[in-house]
Amino acid sequence: NNMAVVSAMLSMESRRTKNEYVKTTFREIRNKIKAMSLVHQKLYKAKDLSNINLKDYIEDLANLILQSYSALSERIKLKFELKDVRILIDSAVPLGLIINELISNIFKHAFPNNQEGLIFVRLFEDKDETINLEIKDNGVGFPKHFDPRKNGSMGLASVFSIVENQLKGEISAKSENGLKWHIRIKDDKKKERV
Helix, strand or coil: CHHHHHHHHHHHHHHHCCCHHHHHHHHHHHHHHHHHHHHHHHHHHCCCCCEEEHHHHHHHHHHHHHHHCHHHCCCEEEEEEECCCEEEHHHHHHHHHHHHHHHHHHHHHCCCCCCCEEEEEEEEECCCCCEEEEEEECCCCCCCCCCHHHHCCHHHHHHHHHHHHHCCCEEEEEECCCEEEEEEECCCCCCCCC
16 A cells, blocks of 8 residues: 555665664654554454454554564563454544554653663543543653653644544643553544445
8 A cells, every 4th residue: 555655665765874863753754654554454454444443453553663663672561451442543543643652752762771661551441431541651751840741842742732632532641650641532433434
């Protein structure tokens, strides 16, 4: 598909440069493309063309991100506690971009100086069918007095914007014994796309 072609082109270009910043930027763009492409792969394999199994998607996406940071995969591990939750494709794509951004940030910032660590991803639904996604690590957390809304990167700004404006959800970050993100969204699974 077209996204795979673009991803392959970025991969080829990243091998041609020696500049680490450029290589990192290419990797981040490829990961975003893979996050979107993976939703469509899941959708094509499913019988229902309007929603996907979020549990499977999160596991596959997190492992793809881990592979892209292969040099760190020996010392940083993923752990999952995921319930079976179905989600509309219209919510899955932006949620995938959020997951990609948050997990990538953990790989880049949470475990300096070759520190070993754990990334824990939890997914469940409340009784009112609100989808809850928690992504936490046991790394260094935010620096003291750091406000991710005010001091965060463009990637974090997009995370807040997507959760609150596009998905009409809530997001919080708690920096204590590492960092914990908690995202809550409603998803109208009854709304059919096709």
